Amino acid sequence: MSDIPGVVSENARIVDEALEERVPLGEMRIHDAAEHLLTAGGKRLRPALLMLVAGALGRPPEKTVEPALAVEITHSFTLIHDDVMDDDPLRRGEPSVHERWDVPTAILTGDYLYSKAFEVALETDASDETLRRVMETLARTCTLICEGQALDVELAESDDVTEDEYLRMVELKTGVLFAASTGIGALVSDAGIYDDAYSYGLKVGKAFQIYDDVLDLTAESDDLGKTRGSDLVEGKNTVVTLHARRNGVDPTLPKDASEDEIEAKVEEIRDAGSIDYARRRAEELVEEGKRDLDALPDGEARNALDEIADYLIQRTY
Amino acid sequence: MSDIPGVVSENARIVDEALEERVPLGEMRIHDAAEHLLTAGGKRLRPALLMLVAGALGRPPEKTVEPALAVEITHSFTLIHDDVMDDDPLRRGEPSVHERWDVPTAILTGDYLYSKAFEVALETDASDETLRRVMETLARTCTLICEGQALDVELAESDDVTEDEYLRMVELKTGVLFAASTGIGALVSDAGIYDDAYSYGLKVGKAFQIYDDVLDLTAESDDLGKTRGSDLVEGKNTVVTLHARRNGVDPTLPKDASEDEIEAKVEEIRDAGSIDYARRRAEELVEEGKRDLDALPDGEARNALDEIADYLIQRTY
Numbered sequence: 001m002s003d004i005p006g007v008v009s010e011n012a013r014i015v016d017e018a019l020e021e022r023v024p025l026g027e028m029r030i031h032d033a034a035e036h037l038l039t040a041g042g043k044r045l046r047p048a049l050l051m052l053v054a055g056a057l058g059r060p061p062e063k064t065v066e067p068a069l070a071v072e073i074t075h076s077f078t079l080i081h082d083d084v085m086d087d088d089p090l091r092r093g094e095p096s097v098h099e100r101w102d103v104p105t106a107i108l109t110g111d112y113l114y115s116k117a118f119e120v121a122l123e124t125d126a127s128d129e130t131l132r133r134v135m136e137t138l139a140r141t142c143t144l145i146c147e148g149q150a151l152d153v154e155l156a157e158s159d160d161v162t163e164d165e166y167l168r169m170v171e172l173k174t175g176v177l178f179a180a181s182t183g184i185g186a187l188v189s190d191a192g193i194y195d196d197a198y199s200y201g202l203k204v205g206k207a208f209q210i211y212d213d214v215l216d217l218t219a220e221s222d223d224l225g226k227t228r229g230s231d232l233v234e235g236k237n238t239v240v241t242l243h244a245r246r247n248g249v250d251p252t253l254p255k256d257a258s259e260d261e262i263e264a265k266v267e268e269i270r271d272a273g274s275i276d277y278a279r280r281r282a283e284e285l286v287e288e289g290k291r292d293l294d295a296l297p298d299g300e301a302r303n304a305l306d307e308i309a310d311y312l313i314q315r316t317y
Numbered sequence: 318m319s320d321i322p323g324v325v326s327e328n329a330r331i332v333d334e335a336l337e338e339r340v341p342l343g344e345m346r347i348h349d350a351a352e353h354l355l356t357a358g359g360k361r362l363r364p365a366l367l368m369l370v371a372g373a374l375g376r377p378p379e380k381t382v383e384p385a386l387a388v389e390i391t392h393s394f395t396l397i398h399d400d401v402m403d404d405d406p407l408r409r410g411e412p413s414v415h416e417r418w419d420v421p422t423a424i425l426t427g428d429y430l431y432s433k434a435f436e437v438a439l440e441t442d443a444s445d446e447t448l449r450r451v452m453e454t455l456a457r458t459c460t461l462i463c464e465g466q467a468l469d470v471e472l473a474e475s476d477d478v479t480e481d482e483y484l485r486m487v488e489l490k491t492g493v494l495f496a497a498s499t500g501i502g503a504l505v506s507d508a509g510i511y512d513d514a515y516s517y518g519l520k521v522g523k524a525f526q527i528y529d530d531v532l533d534l535t536a537e538s539d540d541l542g543k544t545r546g547s548d549l550v551e552g553k554n555t556v557v558t559l560h561a562r563r564n565g566v567d568p569t570l571p572k573d574a575s576e577d578e579i580e581a582k583v584e585e586i587r588d589a590g591s592i593d594y595a596r597r598r599a600e601e602l603v604e605e606g607k608r609d610l611d612a613l614p615d616g617e618a619r620n621a622l623d624e625i626a627d628y629l630i631q632r633t634y
Contacts, residue, residue, distance in 0.1 A: 028464065111459070115458075135452055147345065147347070149425055
């Protein structure tokens, strides 16, 4: 298991500082709620990826902090609204916005961060032409994320989901924002390798989510910030549970399953090879994503992107 | 009482056709819900104002339909989310999105339209530099609208609201999108009168909302699509009810007030001069807004903007 790469932490610090400079946002409840989420930590993976792609292409971090903030703020907005839709009481171990305040505040805080993300992206140090492409990428990405969340809701109502459908959902809900991050990193560097950068982000983003589903069954509850096996209790479709089903294992558990029952079910799923299968799918995506990096010049930043790709599927939480 | 100006209807037709060309948006529930709201009619005032300002400055409607759609789609997104927050069951006489579907669908449909608005705005036929200003205006406007809705929620919890606070809320919640519409109309014409155009929109937008509060007490329930006097039953602050309070009339009614009780209260408020007072405030704003039009060249489009300003505070619903 690997620690978060140092270069991610360094970039996270830049992002945290830039966020600190922008708060307080105002005196209203939505400002408090927005700050609560923005400054509550998080790995800042998406901005790190954006800054590293740009860095590999010769654009220093201080020139790319605005678009990096924009993708992080976009991510924050989706978390707040997703928590309302899924009625999740916790986020990063803290009460989610609708729990700590209420549903209207959570809807409105998400909406507020949504436009803030666009406002911050518009501060990008870039030519008007490049900025147009940055904004097109960001807007298109938000549309796709919404379609991903919508697909997630619709698939949750179906008892006949294929792995391809699930992976399409993951691509939209998670992959495209990673892809936008790396794609925008290329755009702001005017290096003309947008497609490769986007593809790298899309693949490692999908791998990240698949591995998240693995962690739900393998990580310590303390690290997860929720009970291990929650996906089984909630009857969620994942690459793991879909594989289990295909191999004759019912991966679901009653809502009131005991810890022992959960452990036994995890073992059953593990024995069916489903956890290894999902891990392998994530590894394949990471390998493919790393090949996209061939478009980038050799150097420290590119090595870091390699390292992050590996980290995404080796982390312990 | 005046009918909707013909020029608004003409522009509404252009907007409706452009929307028709863009549907179906997709096969998911959020696509259905988005189309439901977008094609359910509405006066299309904001796009009409945008197209008329641009038209007065020599930019024909077919060149400005994308930004016009963008402000209308932005308006639609705010309606969907506001209806969830206020738990309003009806919108334009039809079940609101969260009533017809559910709250998650309404949140997600609003989010989807939010980015769609930005995507459509990015299709604007304009130089990259102008587009940057259009996007800055749109993003900043969305932030302000969220702050306006937040202020609305916070003021509703207070029993000591001043008219200035209320008008600030109206400016943010309603005024700024009218202002963005007329401001963007100027931007896309590259005519350099953004400030005047913005100011006109801001003032007539505020007047529009103040007059809406007058209509709540004076229009026919059938025209309103809701019961006359609903603001009194809901205990809403408006320019009317704040004036009534200042003049010793309690403008509130119990939730189960009968039609007769509502009529009696409306009379009491009318006798206190509160309805005339609000009407006068709206008229003043319209007169001020019309003076901003001096920045525009004489002609049919400018006359129409004059006429629309008057219509906004003379309409019957």
